Amino acid sequence: MANTIRIIESSNPRALRALLERSATDLARAEKIAAPIVADVRRRGDAALAHWTRKLEGARADQRPAPYAFTAAEMAAAWRRSPAPLRQALRHAQRNLRTMAAWQMPKRWTRTIEPGVRVGQVVRPLKSAGCYVPGGRHPLPSTLLMTAVTARAAGVARVVVTCPRPDAAVLAAGHLAGIDEMYALGGAQAIAALAYGTTSIQPVDKIVGPGNVFVTAAKKLVWADCAIDFLAGPTEVLIVAGKDAHPAFVAADLIAQAEHDPQAAAWLATDSRRQAQAVVRALERQLAEAPNPIASASLRARGAILITRTLAEATALAERIAPEHITVPAAELARVTSAGSIFVGDWAPQAVGDYMSGTNHVLPTAAGARWRGGLSVLDFVKVITVQELTPRGLARLAPDIITLAQAEGLTGHAASIERRGPQRGLAARPAYAQAGQGTPSAPAQPARVAIRTRTRR
Numbered sequence: 001m002a003n004t005i006r007i008i009e010s011s012n013p014r015a016l017r018a019l020l021e022r023s024a025t026d027l028a029r030a031e032k033i034a035a036p037i038v039a040d041v042r043r044r045g046d047a048a049l050a051h052w053t054r055k056l057e058g059a060r061a062d063q064r065p066a067p068y069a070f071t072a073a074e075m076a077a078a079w080r081r082s083p084a085p086l087r088q089a090l091r092h093a094q095r096n097l098r099t100m101a102a103w104q105m106p107k108r109w110t111r112t113i114e115p116g117v118r119v120g121q122v123v124r125p126l127k128s129a130g131c132y133v134p135g136g137r138h139p140l141p142s143t144l145l146m147t148a149v150t151a152r153a154a155g156v157a158r159v160v161v162t163c164p165r166p167d168a169a170v171l172a173a174g175h176l177a178g179i180d181e182m183y184a185l186g187g188a189q190a191i192a193a194l195a196y197g198t199t200s201i202q203p204v205d206k207i208v209g210p211g212n213v214f215v216t217a218a219k220k221l222v223w224a225d226c227a228i229d230f231l232a233g234p235t236e237v238l239i240v241a242g243k244d245a246h247p248a249f250v251a252a253d254l255i256a257q258a259e260h261d262p263q264a265a266a267w268l269a270t271d272s273r274r275q276a277q278a279v280v281r282a283l284e285r286q287l288a289e290a291p292n293p294i295a296s297a298s299l300r301a302r303g304a305i306l307i308t309r310t311l312a313e314a315t316a317l318a319e320r321i322a323p324e325h326i327t328v329p330a331a332e333l334a335r336v337t338s339a340g341s342i343f344v345g346d347w348a349p350q351a352v353g354d355y356m357s358g359t360n361h362v363l364p365t366a367a368g369a370r371w372r373g374g375l376s377v378l379d380f381v382k383v384i385t386v387q388e389l390t391p392r393g394l395a396r397l398a399p400d401i402i403t404l405a406q407a408e409g410l411t412g413h414a415a416s417i418e419r420r421g422p423q424r425g426l427a428a429r430p431a432y433a434q435a436g437q438g439t440p441s442a443p444a445q446p447a448r449v450a451i452r453t454r455t456r457r
Helices: 013-020 027-044 046-057 072-081 084-104 141-154 168-177 187-196 213-222 247-258 273-289 293-302 311-321 330-335 350-355 391-407 411-418 446-450
Strands: 006-009 068-070 109-114 117-125 128-132 158-163 181-184 206-208 236-241 265-270 304-307 325-328 341-344 381-389
Touching: 006 013, 013 304, 013 311, 027 046, 027 187, 027 213, 046 187, 072 168, 084 141, 084 168, 109 391, 117 391, 128 141, 128 187, 141 158, 141 168, 158 168, 158 187, 187 206, 187 213, 236 247, 236 311, 247 265, 247 273, 247 293, 247 350, 265 273, 265 293, 265 311, 273 293, 273 304, 311 325, 311 330, 325 330, 325 350, 330 341, 341 350, 381 391, 391 411
Parallel strands: 006 304, 128 158, 128 206, 158 181, 236 265, 236 325, 265 304, 325 341
Antiparallel strands: 068 181, 109 117, 117 381
């Protein structure tokens, strides 16, 4: 059993601490490598992109210089050549992503918080977004949809995709998503190009999407100049399962997430020793039937089965871990407050969220779920507050504003209220209350036009 996956008792504090204090990917080392690449692209633009792509990835099979921009015609041709089942699956995923985004989209609203004081919010999309699509071990058209379709649903006007080695499926997904630009470009140099721009690539407002450690390091390096979603490390899954869970299902889900990367973390927490042993047997059987070297390496190196006293304790451990993916029985759902995405029961494998449920598979790792959930339409919009006052509304607030401003020593703040005169009895000065009019002793001041008197009906 130990050759397949570790079994740890929750009563073993040292082993448990080692698991809970899992080290995130060594960004410090990666940053030292990524920093000169980012700086060079920022300084030399396209020439640096070509240099670092040749150096890090070798000569391209088609000999096209980086950054190669795929045309709309190339993406459309890839779509037409795609097998019908693939086109159907991509359309299905797009449809559910759009529906989920529409449900999550924040709304514009306005309310009267006090007489004469209207407050609210407006929702504005980002003008541009850059979507990084990995192209290492496996091309990921699903990641293109997760990022680009969600950006489009938010109303982003310009959606750019970079992928180091996009295959036909990625190009087809780009056509379906209606992206504006796709570049055959990856690594830290792609992130730098999206953040700072080159002659060929205009910069974007925000960069989203997963990538390897150097992509993640580059995102960290540029975040002060260009917004990013979050820093994501290797995939994680924690399955909380009682004695009634189906061991073959649990084992299949552990393998599915472990196959992403040898550094992926796939864990089971259960209060049933019999369940733990059954899952180990299921893992051994499934890996023998369908060998998966990456999943096997990941399970041996970073996988674990945690034996707890109760199922509630298992869920409490999950809260400390704050995993990227978590599967729980329905009865435990209310206890989960920190996870990238939650899967409930035997019939919600994580692969559903990876591809088709409409939720997003770009999720925080390394305990990042303590402070945020996964990528969503909210990452591509700005919720901007708005306030509009009548002269009488300002008069109601003025005394307390002036008091607080003076308490903080901000005399200019207080003066900006006092100069509008509401504290002197605005209702008795009808000439001043008219939009664009000054006091009887002062010339008109256009700045006052923003405060209007509403006609009562």
